[in-house]
Amino acid sequence: MLRCSRCGRTYPETFRLTCDCGGTLLVEGPGAGFTPFGHLDMRRYLAHLPIGSLVPVPVPGITPISEIEVGRVRAIFKLEYLHPSGSFKDRGTWVTVAKLLGEGIDEVVLDSSGNAALSFALYALPAGIKLHAFISYDARREKVLLLQKLGAIVHYVEGDRTVIHERAREYAEEKGLTYVTHWLNPYFIEGTKTIAFEVFEQFGVPDYAFAPTGSGTLLLGLWKGFRELKEMGEIAELPRLVAVQASGYESLCERSPFTNSLADGIAIPRPPRLDDMRRALRETNGMCVSVSRSETEGALSWLKRAGFLVEPTSAVALAGLWKLIETGEIPDGSSALLPLTGSGLKLTEGI
């Protein structure tokens, strides 16, 4: 069942982005006990996912964790950049493609800074789904080339991410196509919540869970996953969520006049799920921290030297952790989950 976060109205689990009132939707599960089963990939959590009998390929695998001391904090890096398309987006894509296949939808529109479109293109190809990807003229060249090689039809748009989002929505409406933006898609969050399930099985519950936060799909996935574990009686407390934002593009923290466009994956000034994101921070006694371009560069350099070849957006989580250690908000002896969201192998410039 889908439930509107604004008015509470419910809908059956068909592909749908928003409530008739304009509010955002989340999937509500049947509330069974936690039953991970069999496979070492996302099929392990099928009992907790709104997927029917059609299981798309490739199936995103369980990603490893790597524990490293950062100052006196135990950092749990989750290597999400090792997914088939090189980003955590594969989790949400996989659930979405399963849903689309189940409904016989074979042509869709989405907008992206690169990773979400790339991920979708990779899974859409074997599934026989035609993809229209709306992207900025400023999108990284390497990602656009890859998109085209995967058969996506690229539509360039002039303007910031919110403008691109609007253009894609209008195009879908005009052509009678399904718009699958991950910013609103409730099934995308069903995929990203499995990060919490995996971390729970691999480590337990960290004190803090960091998320590079633009549209909020990772933050909300972590929130929903840990929340479901609590509802199923597996854990007593949720980790405190930390939304890490790029300066100049803050939606939860106070907006800075200096822009950090290096973290392009989270350069989203007006995300549509803002109320859901605020709720996630409120319910977990969470917080928000904003990082600058130079702080992102510093963290990216540290990660590279530690053997993590990631893209700049991934590095903001570590930059945020450093900042909160320095201000004393994260005390010595804490544990902190830092998902490394996207691969640096897709970029030959700027890492």
Ligand SMILES: [Zn+2]
């Ligand atoms: Zn509603």
